[in-house]
Amino acid sequence: MRISELSAETGVSVSTLKFYLRERLLDPGEAVSATQSNYTDAHVERVRLIRALTEIGGLSVAHCRDIVAALATTPNSFGDLLGVAHRALPAPGVDQPESEQVHRFIARLGWRVDPESPARRSLSAAVQAAQEAGVPIPEDAVSAYAEASLAIARADVTALLQEPDLEHMLRTMAVGTVMNDAILSSLRRLAQEHVGTSLLAGIDPFEQSAATA
Amino acid sequence: MRISELSAETGVSVSTLKFYLRERLLDPGEAVSATQSNYTDAHVERVRLIRALTEIGGLSVAHCRDIVAALATTPNSFGDLLGVAHRALPAPGVDQPESEQVHRFIARLGWRVDPESPARRSLSAAVQAAQEAGVPIPEDAVSAYAEASLAIARADVTALLQEPDLEHMLRTMAVGTVMNDAILSSLRRLAQEHVGTSLLAGIDPFEQSAATA
Numbered sequence: 001m002r003i004s005e006l007s008a009e010t011g012v013s014v015s016t017l018k019f020y021l022r023e024r025l026l027d028p029g030e031a032v033s034a035t036q037s038n039y040t041d042a043h044v045e046r047v048r049l050i051r052a053l054t055e056i057g058g059l060s061v062a063h064c065r066d067i068v069a070a071l072a073t074t075p076n077s078f079g080d081l082l083g084v085a086h087r088a089l090p091a092p093g094v095d096q097p098e099s100e101q102v103h104r105f106i107a108r109l110g111w112r113v114d115p116e117s118p119a120r121r122s123l124s125a126a127v128q129a130a131q132e133a134g135v136p137i138p139e140d141a142v143s144a145y146a147e148a149s150l151a152i153a154r155a156d157v158t159a160l161l162q163e164p165d166l167e168h169m170l171r172t173m174a175v176g177t178v179m180n181d182a183i184l185s186s187l188r189r190l191a192q193e194h195v196g197t198s199l200l201a202g203i204d205p206f207e208q209s210a211a212t213a
Numbered sequence: 214m215r216i217s218e219l220s221a222e223t224g225v226s227v228s229t230l231k232f233y234l235r236e237r238l239l240d241p242g243e244a245v246s247a248t249q250s251n252y253t254d255a256h257v258e259r260v261r262l263i264r265a266l267t268e269i270g271g272l273s274v275a276h277c278r279d280i281v282a283a284l285a286t287t288p289n290s291f292g293d294l295l296g297v298a299h300r301a302l303p304a305p306g307v308d309q310p311e312s313e314q315v316h317r318f319i320a321r322l323g324w325r326v327d328p329e330s331p332a333r334r335s336l337s338a339a340v341q342a343a344q345e346a347g348v349p350i351p352e353d354a355v356s357a358y359a360e361a362s363l364a365i366a367r368a369d370v371t372a373l374l375q376e377p378d379l380e381h382m383l384r385t386m387a388v389g390t391v392m393n394d395a396i397l398s399s400l401r402r403l404a405q406e407h408v409g410t411s412l413l414a415g416i417d418p419f420e421q422s423a424a425t426a
Contacts, residue, residue, distance in 0.1 A: 045347065048345040048346060048347075049345075049346045049347060051342075051345070052345050052346035053346065055305060055306070055342070056305050056306050056338055056339050056342035057342070058271060058303075058305060078413055079409070079410070079413055082405070082406060082409050082410075086402055086405075089402065090271075091399075091402075092268060092269050092271060092395065093268070106403065109407075111403060111406075111407035112406070112407050112410040112411050112414070112416075112418075113403050113406050113410070114406065114410075117402075117403065117406055118402075119399045119400075119402035119403045119406070120403070122395075122399040122402075123396065123399035123403065125269055126269050126392065126395035126396045126398075126399055129264075129265035129268070129269035129270070129392060129395070130265065130389070130392035130393065130395075130396065132261040132262075132264070132265050133262045133265035133266065133388050133392055134258065134261075134262060134384065134388065135384065135385050135388045137372075137389070137392070137393060137396060138372050138375075140368065140371070140372075141369070141371070141372050141393075142396070144364060144365065144367070144368035145365060145368065145393070145396060145397055145400055146400055146404070147364065148361040148362075148364045148365045148397075149361075149397065149400040149401045149403070149404040150404045150407075150408070150418075150419070151357060151360065151361045151364075152357065152358060152361045152401055152404065153401065153404035153405045153407070153408045153418075154357070154408060154418075154419065155353065155354040155358065156354070156401075156405055156408075157405065157408045157409060157412065158353070158354070159350075159351050159353075159354050171347065171348065172348050173405075175346050175347065175348045176343070176348040176350070177401070177402070177405070179339065179342060179343035179348055179350070180343065180350060180358070181394075181398055181401070182335075182339035182342070182343075183336065183339045183340060183343065183350060183355070183358060184358055184361075184362065184397070184401075185335075185339075185394055186304075186332045186335040186336035186339055187332075187336060187358055187359055187362040188362045188365055188366065188369075188390070188394070188397075189299055189302065189304075189330075189332035189335075189390070190319065190324060190326050190330065190332045190336065190362070191324070191359070191362040191363045191365065191366035192295070192299075192366045192369055192370065192386075192390070193295060193299065193324075193325070193326050193327065193330060193332070194322075194324035194325050194326055194363075194366070195366045195367060195369075195370045196291060196292075196295050196370060197292070197325040197326070197327075198325050199370065200291055200292055201325070203325075205325075205363075205366075205367075206363070206367065
């Protein structure tokens with residue numbers, strides 16, 4: 001298909017498609033003349049991926065490129081896959097060192113996490129930033145978050161193990177983690193509203209949910 | 214203090230501070246001469262807030278301005294506060310309608326959520342984007358996420374109710390939700406690594422954690 005058809009198929013404007021091409025997020029089409037290239041279904045899929053990562057996932061072009069590059073690698077093992085996927089994900093504050101507080105916290109949880117894992121440093125930066133923003137997170141809340149994160153990871157890994165091979169797993173891990181961050185962020189706001197509104201109405205928000213579950 | 218001292222105090226460069234002033238994220242200092250203004254501790258606090266929201270929270274300048282504007286309002290009630298805080302938070306995909314799937318899902322959970330709540334539409338957009346990105350989230354996983362989000366909201370609202378007044382609650386809700394999204398995102402990656410690594414080593418990752426908790 002031509003670039004105008006790729007645009008019609010994906011709902012992404014031709015100028016944005018040209019931007020994706022310039023930024024090397026999208027592979028060039030096969031040249032059929034000096035001014036025209038041919039695009040395939042693989043391009044349609046890639047454009048939908050980029051749009052989802054940037055518009056809903058909130059990723060920058062640079063971070064999007066990291067994810068796209070990770071998808072082109074072939075992991076040798078599950079451990080390898082985890083490393084590739086996590087290194088490709090945005091990790092704000094990763095240039096800061098891990099804090100003593102976070103180090104002790106992870107040790108207390110008993111989580112098996114590499115001492116060099118970037119998420120240790122991102123977590124340290126996020127905890128410190130919350131403090132600097134005047135909203136330090138209480139110790140109890142971090143523990144509740146960790147427990148909830150473990151339940152989420154259980155669901156993630158269960159879904160991951162249903163993939164047929166390591167390539168599909170890598171895609172689900174790298175892209176799924178970004179997209180599911182967006183899903184979780186919305187669910188969290190809905191849950192806050194439910195809990196707040198229920199308490200205002202004198203109803204136990206947790207009873208309600210347990211009864212329905 | 215002078216702008217150079219504000220810079221030294223916060224670790225934010227003078228040119229970035231001038232950018233914050235131009236973008237009206239930061240109130241102007243009190244003019245003491247034609248070329249010099251005086252900044253206060255309130256400016257130090259605001260600069261730290263903006264840096265945390267943009268660098269770690271990943272907010273754009275426009276979204277940051279929404280949060281800062283929300284902090285200047287005085288909520289009349291807890292319900293009002295929730296509305297102000299949630300409207301100020303970034304909600305990608307909020308211009309799309311709520312999907313039938315999300316509508317039924319929230320009804321099944323029994324959550325008390327306004328039919329017009331923007332998070333309904335963001336959730337719809339995120340679920341659809343995950344599908345378009347080739348990583349549709351399984352129904353089981355969304356349910357696990359909702360359950361985990363409820364546990365997170367419980368921790369959030371518990372922390373909120375410890376605030377002395379509605380102004381402080383608003384700040385904790387608006388700023389805390391952004392900062393805690395960053396904390397959760399890191400915890401989620403750590404939990405994925407823990408679960409993945411434990412399974413590879415033939416250890417039950419959930420037993421381990423329950424024993425330590």
